[in-house]
Structure formats: C-alpha cells, structure tokens
Amino acid sequence: MLSRTADHLYWMARYTERAENLARLLDVTYRMSLQMHASSGGYWGAALGITGLEVAYKAKHGEKIEAGNVLRFMVVDLDNPSSLLASLKAARENCHAVRGTVTSEVWETINTTWLEARASATQLAQGAMQGSDLTKYFEWVKFRSHLSRGVTVGTMLQDEAFHFIRLGTFLERADNTARILDVKYDELAPEDTTSNEYYEWGALLRSVSAFEIYRKVYRDVITPNRVAELLILREDMPRSLHACMKEVHQILGFVANARSRETQRIAGMGYSELRYGRIDDILEVGLHDYLTKFLDGIAGLGNRISQDFLVPMS
Amino acid sequence: MNNVFDELHAPGGAVRGHYAAYKDWLAGMAPEQIAQKRAEADSAFHRYGITFAVYGEESGTERLIPFDILPRIIPAAEWRMLETGLRQRVCALNAFIHDIYSAQRIVKAGLIPAEQVFRNAQYRPEMQDIVVRNNLYALISGVDIVRAALPNTASDAAEYYVLEDNLRVPSGVSYMLEDRRMMMRLFPELFSRYGVAPVEHYPDLLLDTLRQAAPAGSDDPTVVVLTPGAYNSAYFEHAFLAQQMGVELVEGQDMFVDDETVFMRTTQGPKRVDVIYRRIDDDFLDPLAFRPESALGVAGLLSVYRAGRVSLANAIGTGVADDKSIYPYVPDMIRFYMSEEPIIKNVPTYQCRKADELSYVLANMADLVVKETHGAGGYGMLVGPASTKAEIEDFRSRVKAAPDKYIAQPTLALSACPTFVESGIAPRHIDLRPFVLSGKEVRMVPGGLTRVALKEGSLVVNSSQGGGTKDTWILEN
Structure with missing residues (x-):
C-alpha cells in the first residue's frame, strides 16, 4: 500500500489510543482527587508529568496547578496538541485523508466520534469542568475507542492497512502503559502500604482496566x-508491555520489506526481554531506569518504522 | 418567465403519467413521516462526511450539499433518446480532439476557424501527434443537459438541450451514487414497486474503462486516482471512487518518475503505475512541463506519457473541446465525423467575437445569459433577467473590452421539479449531468446527477452557489 496511506492509518490508530489512555488517566486522577482532597494538587501535577505537558500547561495557566485548569487544558483545549479533543481531531483528520482505505464503518465511527466529542466538549468547556458530565465524557471516550477498535477488527480485511492500524495501536499503548507506571511508581514509595497507598495502587490498576x-x-x-x-511482564494482560510488544513484533513480521530487517531485530530483542524477563531483575536495575530505557526504545522503534515504511526517501 | 416546463404537471394541472404512481404514494405520507426521513438523510450525510469544501469561505469549511428527497423521474423512452444522443455527441467530441492533435482535418475543411482552436488557452501543443490509447481522450465526460422552452414558445414545447460538455475532470458522480444509496435506505419499498433502473455499477464500468486505457502490453494494469489532497473541494468524491474501484488514492508526492516509468511509493517499495485517473487540471500535472510551482503533480510525468508508458484519464488537452467558444461548433462536428444529424440540440449561441452577433448581444443583454468562454462552476456569468442595471452595465463593458472571451445564449426557462423547501413542496429549476464513459464502447449508467437550484427563481444549480441534488430515476418499462 501507499506509504503515505500507511502513515495516516498508523497515526489515526495512535491518536485514538492516545485519547483513550488520556481519558483513563484523567478519569482515575479525577476520582482520586475527589476521594483524597488534600493532596489533589499532587495528582494533577502527576497527570501533567506523565504526558510531558507540565511546561506547556504552565506557559498557559501559570505556576499554580489547579484541577479545573488542568482538566480544561488536557480535555478540551485545541491549542494543546496532546489534549483529548486534539487527539480525537488528529485521529479524524488522519482517517479523513485515507477514508477510501478503511471501511465506511470505520470512517463513520471515527468521524462521528469527532463530531460528537466536539459538541460535548463545547458544553463541558462552558461549565466548571467537574461532576458527572466530566466522568461521563471520559467513559464515552473509552467506549468510542473500544468501538473504533471493534469496528476495525470486525469489518476490515486483514491486509496491510489493518496491520498498520494495529501497529499504531500497540506501540502507542506500550508507551502509555509505561508512562502511567513510571510516574505512579516514582511517586509512591513501594514499601509504604498505608490505606492511601492501597487506593492509589488500586486506582492505577483501574486506569488500565487491570483491577479485576x-x-x-x-x-x-x-x-x-x-x-x-x-x-510489564504478563503476556495475557492486554495492556502490559509484554502483550503490546508481542503484537508489535508479530505485526512487523507481517509487513516486513527489503529494508526493515534491523527494525524487526530491534523489536524482537525488546519483545524477548519482556518474554523472558523477571520482575526481580527489573526492580534491581530500578523501575524508573528500566521504564525510561523502555520509552526511549519505543521512540526509537517509532522512528525506524517511519523511515522503513511510512515516509521512505525514495 | 412564464413558459417553465413543469416536470410533474402537464398544462392544465394533470399529473404526468410517469409521476402518477409516485404522487399517489407521496400523498399518502404524513408530513411528520416526511420530516423524519429528511432529518434521517441529513444526519446520515453528516456521519458519512459527504461534504464539499467551499472556496472563498474560511479555510477548511465543509458543507453538506443539500439533498432533496423528492426524486426526478424520467420515462424510459426519453432516456433512450438521451442515451443515444449522448453517445453520438461524446464520440464526435473524441474524434474532434484526436483530429486537432493529429491531421486537423476539420480545420482544413474550414468548418472551425483555425484561431478558435490553436489560440485557445486550452489547446495543448504538447499533445500534437502523441499516440493516445484507442484514440480516446475524454474517457469520462459529464454532459450538462437541461430541458427548456426557448423564449416566446409554449412551456410544453420544451426540449432537451446540451448546455455544456465537461471533458476535463467532471465531478458529481459520487453524489449520484450516494443519493441513490440514501433513497434506497429511506424508501426501500419504492424501488421494488417502481422499476427504477440501477446505477450502482458505475464504479465497475469506470474501472473497466480505465483498465482498457492502459498502455499496450500491461496485462494487469495498476490504476490509481490522483487527487490534489484532502482539502480539495471534491476530495470526498476522489476518495469515494478510489474506494469503490479498490484502487489507490494517490497525491503527487506519492509518485515519482524513474527510467521512463511512473512509480508510487509503497510500504513494499516502488510500484509501477499504468493508468492515472487524475482529478487535477492539466496545468498542475507536471511541474517540468507546465506550472513549475505546482506541488500537486509529478515531475517528469509528461515525458513518460509521451513515450506511451503511462495513460492519463482524461488525456491532456481535452479542454479545447469543452470550451464555450468551441461549443457552438459541436453540431457541425457530429455531422463531420459521424455523418449524422445531432440528436440532442445545442442551445442557440451568439459568439461575441462575430461583429453582428456582438451587437445583438449588447443590445439585448437584459434578456440573455452571457458567459465567459473559460468560466466554470457558475462563476463569470451574467443572467440578464436576474441582474441589476449596474451589473448589466459592468458586464457590458467587460464584453466590449474583450468580445472574444464571451458568448451569449437566450435565458432558458429550465424545467422545474417539485422540491422540498421551507414553505413546503414547490417547483425549482433543475438540470441533469449524465456521466459518459468512453472505452471500446461508450457506456453510461441510466440517469445521472440531477442538480436543483434551491433558491426560488434561481437558474444556477451549482453546489458552490446554493444548489442541491436529487436522485434521478429512469423508469424501466
């Protein structure tokens, strides 16, 4: 398929997944901040930290980290290219550019998501960015992401277009899970097991649908x-790094071309480390260092995928 | 205008035979049911994103083309006449284009003045003696047809006329197909009851036509649709057609020329392209040959084309045949190349380049439609009876300054078809654009795109100027 088409599909999937993960993160943060009001500023700071948006936020809203402003910035602000709404818009624009390649059901789903997200965001922005409207909005974004994924799996031919969509999904998800874990783990001392900590770890699990x-x-x-x-290591946990990298490695095998051998090797190494890794070894290195290295690896892999498949020089 | 042909009612008020059954059905529908169907259509069109971008408005503005749920109905016998006439006309136009880029017999025979052809801005000297597969240049033509009574004749003396031959990159076929899909979704029962001729196979015919045009020797040709990109006003249609045909939708940046071959960049490396259904104008095709600043085309494309190693649909230089200054000669072309009399008429046309016709035009401007020969899309024209004195005077000075650039026609009372408007159902003026495909044979799906001028009294049906569309029913009987 056309490299440009593959590029749009890949980014469409990445932005859809990014919106879902952001909705998960914000949902959990919001619920936690309601339960433990005292330290709510810290939660919102952490949410900005995970997404790397602290600097951009402060440039717009000043030093004070305040729930309403953070939510406004991360949910409805189109000037923030990483906001929920901006991600859904980018997903829709990428899909629009290749609407002939995806099934009409996929296009309709992504387009409707954007149209409705914009309409409800306008309403949300007029209010105080709190309450059940907000949590409903997060639920809705997650649900729409499930729908996009379902309609993709349920209606698309399993050809290259499908593979590049899935590649984007799992690479983005690996990145997001690693970030959520990194910030929380960094912030929470692992030895501490007070009841607050219990709620916080529980919340982290819930944010990736892993509590149950x-x-x-x-x-x-x-x-x-x-x-x-x-x-990190559970193969059967759908949002774990292992599960994501297993998919990434497998999909790169499906779409392999004459110049992608090194990319496949690197993905294979990353996957093997997760497949045969042990948590004790990882904790010995230090989780933060491990995850930082993992995130660098994901970024590098993303660049290699771009060069090999998506925007080749000739 | 008091001589408008009413598609629904015969003079005296009786419903015309081919509308009778539909009218009965409609009378049995409750207003709430109709309102609900209209809302359903609107919401579905929004969800599908069947939109077009409007030039001159805020960038990226997308609008729905208004869709009217009342169909335009044409009886079988009338369509048979139109189909035969369209086939004849498009054959003659293709013969003309081939002729002027090779032997130029029609010019030598003195039927068309040489300067009308060779000084035409749409004439492409680069095309001289290039071999085009099957000598077919306009593979896809969109011929605009109106039913109208000439001034001072009775409304039922109305006849079909060709208003314009669109031989470059005619658009609108996606709306024809989507309008049908919408009608079948809203009123499935009507289609079984009526015997409406199907149109859904258009993409198959189009793909087959494009494959036939492939350079000799390519057994399994690769066809692509070339679009200027997602911000083009007709992008929806480009994507739609590529999807329906199952071919790649490419932009200029996706292709390159190497070793006298056009390739596209794919995830599996370069892949050869044999046929390009291009939806960009000649000027933008190849920055090396035409506009150097164009980023929409492919550098070196023309040299591959000249070598016969890639086909373009439509060919370069077809615009010379659909230019309004050439239009008056089409009936002569039909006689010259086909030895037949034209089946569908031309609208009587005054050429302002001729002194006597110019003075007639200047004296009767308030009654005429005056058009720029290179204008399109409803821009650059004056509808005399609908214009103010100042507008007419402004146009008069423009015509006087450059008479060569203008033609004029009587203001035709385009036929009117019942249409939903704010006040209920009212007649509005319509035209018809059938899409004619030229391959080993000339084929078309029954009907075409019916455009409707939604503003009361307006004769301008273009979507960029407030026009809408209707499903077109050719009855099988």
Missing part, C-alpha cells in the same frame, strides 16, 4: 511489585 485482572491473577493484596509485574 489483578484480583483474578494474584488472589492477594495489592503490592507495588506485583502491579509492576502485571503491567
């Missing part, structure tokens, strides 16, 4: 190290 999975897998109290293990 954790219970099912470990049948035990929540400990930070197990949370890390679940989100």
Whole structure:
C-alpha cells in the first residue's frame, strides 16, 4: 500500500489510543482527587508529568496547578496538541485523508466520534469542568475507542492497512502503559502500604482496566511489585508491555520489506526481554531506569518504522 | 418567465403519467413521516462526511450539499433518446480532439476557424501527434443537459438541450451514487414497486474503462486516482471512487518518475503505475512541463506519457473541446465525423467575437445569459433577467473590452421539479449531468446527477452557489 496511506492509518490508530489512555488517566486522577482532597494538587501535577505537558500547561495557566485548569487544558483545549479533543481531531483528520482505505464503518465511527466529542466538549468547556458530565465524557471516550477498535477488527480485511492500524495501536499503548507506571511508581514509595497507598495502587490498576485482572491473577493484596509485574511482564494482560510488544513484533513480521530487517531485530530483542524477563531483575536495575530505557526504545522503534515504511526517501 | 416546463404537471394541472404512481404514494405520507426521513438523510450525510469544501469561505469549511428527497423521474423512452444522443455527441467530441492533435482535418475543411482552436488557452501543443490509447481522450465526460422552452414558445414545447460538455475532470458522480444509496435506505419499498433502473455499477464500468486505457502490453494494469489532497473541494468524491474501484488514492508526492516509468511509493517499495485517473487540471500535472510551482503533480510525468508508458484519464488537452467558444461548433462536428444529424440540440449561441452577433448581444443583454468562454462552476456569468442595471452595465463593458472571451445564449426557462423547501413542496429549476464513459464502447449508467437550484427563481444549480441534488430515476418499462 501507499506509504503515505500507511502513515495516516498508523497515526489515526495512535491518536485514538492516545485519547483513550488520556481519558483513563484523567478519569482515575479525577476520582482520586475527589476521594483524597488534600493532596489533589499532587495528582494533577502527576497527570501533567506523565504526558510531558507540565511546561506547556504552565506557559498557559501559570505556576499554580489547579484541577479545573488542568482538566480544561488536557480535555478540551485545541491549542494543546496532546489534549483529548486534539487527539480525537488528529485521529479524524488522519482517517479523513485515507477514508477510501478503511471501511465506511470505520470512517463513520471515527468521524462521528469527532463530531460528537466536539459538541460535548463545547458544553463541558462552558461549565466548571467537574461532576458527572466530566466522568461521563471520559467513559464515552473509552467506549468510542473500544468501538473504533471493534469496528476495525470486525469489518476490515486483514491486509496491510489493518496491520498498520494495529501497529499504531500497540506501540502507542506500550508507551502509555509505561508512562502511567513510571510516574505512579516514582511517586509512591513501594514499601509504604498505608490505606492511601492501597487506593492509589488500586486506582492505577483501574486506569488500565487491570483491577479485576489483578484480583483474578494474584488472589492477594495489592503490592507495588506485583502491579509492576502485571503491567510489564504478563503476556495475557492486554495492556502490559509484554502483550503490546508481542503484537508489535508479530505485526512487523507481517509487513516486513527489503529494508526493515534491523527494525524487526530491534523489536524482537525488546519483545524477548519482556518474554523472558523477571520482575526481580527489573526492580534491581530500578523501575524508573528500566521504564525510561523502555520509552526511549519505543521512540526509537517509532522512528525506524517511519523511515522503513511510512515516509521512505525514495 | 412564464413558459417553465413543469416536470410533474402537464398544462392544465394533470399529473404526468410517469409521476402518477409516485404522487399517489407521496400523498399518502404524513408530513411528520416526511420530516423524519429528511432529518434521517441529513444526519446520515453528516456521519458519512459527504461534504464539499467551499472556496472563498474560511479555510477548511465543509458543507453538506443539500439533498432533496423528492426524486426526478424520467420515462424510459426519453432516456433512450438521451442515451443515444449522448453517445453520438461524446464520440464526435473524441474524434474532434484526436483530429486537432493529429491531421486537423476539420480545420482544413474550414468548418472551425483555425484561431478558435490553436489560440485557445486550452489547446495543448504538447499533445500534437502523441499516440493516445484507442484514440480516446475524454474517457469520462459529464454532459450538462437541461430541458427548456426557448423564449416566446409554449412551456410544453420544451426540449432537451446540451448546455455544456465537461471533458476535463467532471465531478458529481459520487453524489449520484450516494443519493441513490440514501433513497434506497429511506424508501426501500419504492424501488421494488417502481422499476427504477440501477446505477450502482458505475464504479465497475469506470474501472473497466480505465483498465482498457492502459498502455499496450500491461496485462494487469495498476490504476490509481490522483487527487490534489484532502482539502480539495471534491476530495470526498476522489476518495469515494478510489474506494469503490479498490484502487489507490494517490497525491503527487506519492509518485515519482524513474527510467521512463511512473512509480508510487509503497510500504513494499516502488510500484509501477499504468493508468492515472487524475482529478487535477492539466496545468498542475507536471511541474517540468507546465506550472513549475505546482506541488500537486509529478515531475517528469509528461515525458513518460509521451513515450506511451503511462495513460492519463482524461488525456491532456481535452479542454479545447469543452470550451464555450468551441461549443457552438459541436453540431457541425457530429455531422463531420459521424455523418449524422445531432440528436440532442445545442442551445442557440451568439459568439461575441462575430461583429453582428456582438451587437445583438449588447443590445439585448437584459434578456440573455452571457458567459465567459473559460468560466466554470457558475462563476463569470451574467443572467440578464436576474441582474441589476449596474451589473448589466459592468458586464457590458467587460464584453466590449474583450468580445472574444464571451458568448451569449437566450435565458432558458429550465424545467422545474417539485422540491422540498421551507414553505413546503414547490417547483425549482433543475438540470441533469449524465456521466459518459468512453472505452471500446461508450457506456453510461441510466440517469445521472440531477442538480436543483434551491433558491426560488434561481437558474444556477451549482453546489458552490446554493444548489442541491436529487436522485434521478429512469423508469424501466
């Protein structure tokens, strides 16, 4: 398929996944800030930190980290290219550019998501950015992302277009899971197991739909190290780094071309480390260092995918 | 105008036979049902994103083309006449284009003045003696047809006329197909009851036509649709056609020329392209040959084309045949190349370049439609009876300054078809654009795109100027 088409599909998927993860993160942060009002500023600072938006936020709203402003900035602000609404817009624009390549159901889903997201964002922005309208909005964004994914799997031919959409989805998801884990783990001392900490780890799990999975897998109290293990190494946990990299590695095999050998090798190395890795070894290195290296690896892989497939020089 | 042909009612008020059954059905529909169907259509068009961008408005503005749920109905016998006439006309136009880029017999025979052809801005000297597959230049033509009574004749003396031959990159076929899809979604029961001829196979015919045009020797030709990009006003249609045909939608930047071959950049490396259904104008095709600043085209494309190693649909230089200054000669072309009498008439046309016709035009401007020979899309024209004195005077000085650039025609009372407007159902003026495909044979799907001028009294049906569309029913019987 056309390289430019693959590029649009890949970014369409990345932005859709990014919007979903942002909705997850903000939803959990909002709920936590309601439960533990005292430290709410810290939660919002962390949310900005995960997404790397602290500097941009302060440039617009000043030094004070205030819930309403953070939400406004991260949900409805189109000047912020990483906001929820901006991500949905970018997904829609990428889809629009290749609307003939995806099925009409996929296009209709992504286009409707944008049209409705814009309409409800306008309403939200007029209010105080709080309350059940806000949480409903996050629920809705997650639901629309499920719908996009479902309509993609359910209606598209499993050809290259499909593969590049999936590649974007899993690369973005790996990045987002690593970020959520990194900031929370950094912020929460693993030894501390007060009840506050319990809620916070529980919230982290919920933000990646892993709370019930954790219970099912470990049948035990929540400990930070197990949370890390679940989100990094579990093959069967759909948002874990292992599960994402397994998909990325496999998809790169499907779309391989004459110049992609090195990219496949690098993806294969990354996948093998997760597949055969042990949580104790990772914690010994230090989780933050490990995740920083992982995020660098994901960024590098993204660049290589662009060069090999999406915007080749000739 | 009091001699408007009413598509629905015969003079005296009786419903015309081919509308009778539909009219009965409509009378049985409750107003709320109709309102609900109209709302449903609107919301579905929004969701599909069937929009067009409007030039001159805030950039990126997308609008829906208004869709009217009342169909335009044409009886089978009338369509048979139109189909035969269209086939004849498009054959003659293709013969003309081939002729002027090769032997130029029609000019030598003195039927068309040489300067009308060779000084025409749309004439492309680069095309001289280039071999074009099957000698077919206009593979896709959109011929605008109106039913109208000439001034001072009775409304039922109305006849079909060709208003314009669009032989460059005619658009609108996606609306024809989407209008049908919408009608079948809203009123599935009507289609089984009526015997409406299907149009859904247009993309198959188009793909087959494009494949036939491939350079000799390409057994399994690769066809692409070339678009200026997502911000073009007709982008929806480009994407739609590429999808319906199952071919790649490319932009200029996706292709390059190497070793006398056009390639596209794919995820699996370069892939050869054989046929380009281009939706950009000649001027932008190749920055090396035409406009050097164009970023829409492919550098070196013309040299590959000249070598016969890629085909373009339509060919370069077809505009010389659909120019309004050439239009008056089409009936002569039909006689010259086909040895037949034209089946569908031309609108009587005054050429301002001729002194006597110019003085007639200047003296009767308030009654005429005056058009720039290179104008399109409803721009650059004066509808005399609908214009103010000042507008007429302004146009008069423009015509006087450059008479060569203008033609004039009587103001035709375009036929009117019942249409939903704010006050209910009212007659509005319509035209018809059938899409004619030229390959080993000339083919078209029954009907075409019916455009409707939604403003009361307006004769301008262009979507950029407040026009809407209707589904067109050719009855099979």
